[in-house]
Amino acid sequence: MSDTRRWPRLALALEVKVRLEHRDHAIDAKTLNISREGVFIAMDPPKPIGTRVRMSLAIASTSEKFVIEGVVVRCSPDSEGNVAPGETPGIAVFLTLTSPGYTRFCDELSTRRSEPVFSEEFDEQKTSPNLGPALESVRKPR
Secondary structure, eight states, rough: OOOOOSSOEOOOOOOEEEEEEEOOSSEEEEEEEESSEEEEEESOOOTTTTOOOEEEETTTTTTEEEEEEEEEEEEETTTTTTTTTOOEEEEEEEEEOOOOHHHHHHHHHHHHTTTTHHHHHHHTTTTOOOHHHHHHHHSOOO
Protein backbone atom coordinates (compact mmCIF):
# COMPACT_ATOMS: atom_id res chain seq x y z
CA MET A 1 0.00 0.00 0.00
CA SER A 2 1.43 3.39 -0.94
CA ASP A 3 1.32 6.34 1.40
CA THR A 4 -0.37 9.25 -0.39
CA ARG A 5 -0.53 11.69 2.53
CA ARG A 6 0.03 15.35 1.66
CA TRP A 7 1.43 16.11 5.13
CA PRO A 8 3.77 14.02 7.27
CA ARG A 9 2.38 12.05 10.17
CA LEU A 10 4.23 12.93 13.38
CA ALA A 11 4.32 10.44 16.26
CA LEU A 12 3.30 12.55 19.22
CA ALA A 13 1.39 11.79 22.41
CA LEU A 14 -0.68 14.76 23.52
CA GLU A 15 -3.45 14.98 26.09
CA VAL A 16 -6.70 15.60 24.23
CA LYS A 17 -10.28 16.20 25.30
CA VAL A 18 -12.64 14.68 22.76
CA ARG A 19 -16.24 15.82 22.52
CA LEU A 20 -18.43 13.64 20.32
CA GLU A 21 -21.46 14.96 18.46
CA HIS A 22 -24.66 14.75 20.51
CA ARG A 23 -22.72 14.27 23.77
CA ASP A 24 -22.51 16.74 26.64
CA HIS A 25 -19.28 15.50 28.22
CA ALA A 26 -15.73 15.25 26.94
CA ILE A 27 -13.61 12.10 26.93
CA ASP A 28 -9.98 12.31 28.07
CA ALA A 29 -7.66 10.58 25.58
CA LYS A 30 -4.20 10.78 23.97
CA THR A 31 -3.06 11.27 20.42
CA LEU A 32 -0.67 8.73 18.94
CA ASN A 33 0.16 10.86 15.91
CA ILE A 34 -0.85 14.14 14.34
CA SER A 35 -0.61 15.90 10.99
CA ARG A 36 -2.02 19.06 9.44
CA GLU A 37 -5.01 17.08 8.17
CA GLY A 38 -5.62 14.46 10.82
CA VAL A 39 -4.98 12.86 14.17
CA PHE A 40 -5.06 9.32 15.51
CA ILE A 41 -6.51 9.09 19.01
CA ALA A 42 -6.14 6.04 21.24
CA MET A 43 -9.66 5.07 22.30
CA ASP A 44 -11.24 1.78 23.33
CA PRO A 45 -13.87 1.17 22.26
CA PRO A 46 -13.49 3.35 19.18
CA LYS A 47 -16.32 5.48 17.82
CA PRO A 48 -17.87 4.59 14.45
CA ILE A 49 -16.82 6.00 11.09
CA GLY A 50 -18.72 9.20 10.33
CA THR A 51 -18.82 10.39 13.96
CA ARG A 52 -18.11 14.12 14.21
CA VAL A 53 -15.66 15.14 16.92
CA ARG A 54 -14.36 18.36 18.45
CA MET A 55 -10.99 18.12 20.18
CA SER A 56 -9.03 20.34 22.50
CA LEU A 57 -5.26 19.70 22.47
CA ALA A 58 -2.94 21.03 25.17
CA ILE A 59 0.81 21.48 24.63
CA ALA A 60 2.23 21.21 28.15
CA SER A 61 5.63 22.76 27.48
CA THR A 62 4.25 25.95 25.88
CA SER A 63 0.79 26.18 27.49
CA GLU A 64 -0.71 26.44 24.00
CA LYS A 65 -4.18 25.03 23.39
CA PHE A 66 -5.73 24.21 20.04
CA VAL A 67 -9.33 23.40 19.21
CA ILE A 68 -9.78 21.27 16.11
CA GLU A 69 -12.77 19.50 14.57
CA GLY A 70 -13.15 16.56 12.26
CA VAL A 71 -14.85 13.33 11.35
CA VAL A 72 -13.85 9.73 12.12
CA VAL A 73 -12.64 8.11 8.87
CA ARG A 74 -11.15 4.90 10.29
CA CYS A 75 -11.45 2.97 13.50
CA SER A 76 -9.56 0.09 15.04
CA PRO A 77 -10.95 -2.42 15.60
CA ASP A 78 -13.08 -2.02 12.51
CA SER A 79 -16.83 -2.71 12.40
CA GLU A 80 -16.13 -6.45 12.13
CA GLY A 81 -13.79 -6.45 15.13
CA ASN A 82 -10.57 -6.78 13.10
CA VAL A 83 -7.39 -5.16 14.40
CA ALA A 84 -4.10 -5.08 12.50
CA PRO A 85 -1.24 -6.74 14.43
CA GLY A 86 0.37 -4.25 16.81
CA GLU A 87 -2.24 -1.56 16.17
CA THR A 88 -3.62 0.44 19.08
CA PRO A 89 -7.42 0.65 19.34
CA GLY A 90 -8.60 4.11 18.40
CA ILE A 91 -9.90 6.48 15.77
CA ALA A 92 -8.38 8.26 12.79
CA VAL A 93 -9.94 11.70 12.42
CA PHE A 94 -9.82 13.77 9.23
CA LEU A 95 -9.72 17.42 10.28
CA THR A 96 -12.37 19.73 8.87
CA LEU A 97 -11.53 22.77 11.01
CA THR A 98 -8.21 23.81 12.53
CA SER A 99 -6.85 26.98 14.03
CA PRO A 100 -3.93 28.74 12.34
CA GLY A 101 -1.89 28.00 15.46
CA TYR A 102 -2.39 24.25 15.00
CA THR A 103 -1.22 24.40 11.39
CA ARG A 104 1.85 26.41 12.41
CA PHE A 105 2.60 23.97 15.25
CA CYS A 106 2.51 20.98 12.86
CA ASP A 107 4.66 22.75 10.26
CA GLU A 108 7.29 23.81 12.81
CA LEU A 109 7.38 20.39 14.44
CA SER A 110 7.74 18.70 11.05
CA THR A 111 10.56 21.05 10.01
CA ARG A 112 12.43 20.70 13.28
CA ARG A 113 11.95 16.93 13.38
CA SER A 114 14.11 16.51 10.29
CA GLU A 115 17.06 18.36 11.85
CA PRO A 116 19.67 15.94 13.32
CA VAL A 117 19.70 17.27 16.90
CA PHE A 118 15.95 17.53 17.07
CA SER A 119 15.48 14.02 15.64
CA GLU A 120 17.33 12.51 18.60
CA GLU A 121 15.28 14.55 21.08
CA PHE A 122 12.06 13.72 19.24
CA ASP A 123 12.75 9.97 19.28
CA GLU A 124 13.44 9.99 23.00
CA GLN A 125 10.37 12.05 23.86
CA LYS A 126 7.81 11.15 21.19
CA THR A 127 5.49 9.45 23.65
CA SER A 128 5.68 12.26 26.19
CA PRO A 129 3.10 15.05 26.21
CA ASN A 130 5.92 17.42 27.25
CA LEU A 131 8.60 17.70 24.56
CA GLY A 132 10.75 19.91 26.74
CA PRO A 133 13.79 21.57 25.12
CA ALA A 134 13.00 20.22 21.66
CA LEU A 135 9.66 21.99 21.47
CA GLU A 136 11.01 25.12 23.15
CA SER A 137 13.57 25.43 20.35
CA VAL A 138 10.72 25.36 17.82
CA ARG A 139 9.23 28.47 19.43
CA LYS A 140 12.45 30.52 19.35
CA PRO A 141 12.71 33.04 16.50
CA ARG A 142 15.31 32.19 13.91
